[in-house]
Amino acid sequence: MLTTVWLLLSLGVPLLGFYTPVSCPQGQKCQLALLSDHDVLLECPNGKHWKYYSLTSKEVRILDSSTISNIEITSWGNLVINKPLPSQSGFYHCWQENVTQVTQFEIDFQNINFLHVTHKNLDTTALLNESLHLGAKQVMFTRWEPWQDCDRCGVPGERKRLGYCYVDEPLEDPIPCGLYLGESLGWLSRMQPELQIEACFVECDKKKPFSLFGSVTFDNFIFNEEQESLFLSCPLTSIYRPVSWEADNIPLTWQNELSGKNFNSSLDIVSGGRLLQVFQPATYRCFVDQEFVAQFNPSSTPVESLELVGPQMRKHKTQATARKAHSFSLKLKLLLMVGTSLALGLLLFNALCSLQGKNRNRMLLVK
Structure with missing residues (x-):
């Protein structure tokens, strides 16, 4: 129980x-x-x-x-x-x-749809500084956030950092481009956020606190004749958190994704890797903050899948895939809300029962 x-x-x-x-x-x-x-x-x-x-x-x-x-x-x-x-x-x-x-x-x-992505191990470069207009003293530049933690430990991984468009004006603090410009000049090509990735390796921290959430296994995603691909969604993550995937114990890296070497899957850039588009059955696992969070096992029986976002042809592998996950997200959140309510009710019932029986062993739940 x-x-x-x-x-x-x-x-x-x-x-x-x-x-x-x-x-x-x-x-x-x-x-x-x-x-x-x-x-x-x-x-x-x-x-x-x-x-x-x-x-x-x-x-x-x-x-x-x-x-x-x-x-x-x-x-x-x-x-x-x-x-x-x-x-x-x-x-x-x-x-x-x-x-x-x-x-x-x-x-x-x-705008996430204009995200400029680079990888330090590939021949890609970050955006250059640019004057607001010809002869202007205001300069648009990228202000970088700190590097996120390496997405894996004990094995080779990757880490990422986000950068945002800012305007640097003499004698003033930098201001985000959208706040500085408003609607005055419309959208400029330099007003792009950035995502930068690099390879990393760190040892696992044995003193790291026990994960609160554990992991979940899904055993019911399938392929059929009408669908050439499916989308899997890793719980608990966003572009602001380290996330990584593997297929049959083989890492699916951003370096391979950006160089076109992830042949049987595609990491979704807009979701920051939360969504994975897959083109063949395999055992897929995702990790968040170096913790194993979810495993997706292919099913041989035609049952409805929570991980199924919608049919997508291989030729349509674009950044618009994040929108395909909207219906899945609503269903999953509804299921999670029901699960939480049932769990809390059951815990409350058990707590009341334990108070009535003084001779019963007490159980401490540690979060």
Whole structure:
């Protein structure tokens, strides 16, 4: 029974893991750049109300879960933006019950579809600095985030870092391109976010804390005559976290992907590797933060698959694959919510029963 509870929890709790938390000191204004199409959670302790100023429409809106379809306010007052659009760049104000402003986020959601990808082991180069216009002192450049951890340990892996377009103006702090330009000049070719990858190797940390979520195995993805490929989705990950895949114990690397050597699969760039397009049956495994998270075993029986996103012909291997996963994501999140509810109810029932029996052995669940 405990195994069942742990499986349900491992399916349900990760719902929170899909969101990248973004914080800002209380009473401060924080400017930052993020990527479109990747969920974020704007933290606001003790917040009760949210207002949004749009850079596109120049309008101020009061936000709630019914105002904009991809925005939710949690019971703790945080703001969740699901798959943010570039047009949702703007100022997000958090207010307390007494109409005191807690914090303000000034966010530029840079377009993931124009992501410039390079690999240090290949003959590819990052974007060069560029003047805003001829003779201008303002320069557009890439501000790089720190390198993420190596995606594997004990074996060769890869690590990545994200870079965002910023404008450097003399005597001023750099500003994200979208916030600086607004709608004044429209979209410029240099306004591209970047993803840079390099090979890495690290030893496994034996003192690393035990993983909370464990792993999940899916045994029901199949190929049929109408489908030449399927999409597998690795739980708990986004482009902001290290993720890696392997097929039959063979690593599927970004280096091979970018050089066209992943013949039987394709890592999806827009999702940051969360989605894997596969063209033949194999045992696929994914790792997040060096932890084994999920395994996908091919099935020989024609059953409906949670991992099936939709049919896709080999010639259509493009960055638009992330949109194909939308229906899968909704179904999976619904299943996870049901699993979480059942698991928490069962845990509560067990806890009440254990309190009634003083002579029973006590069991401590450690997270």
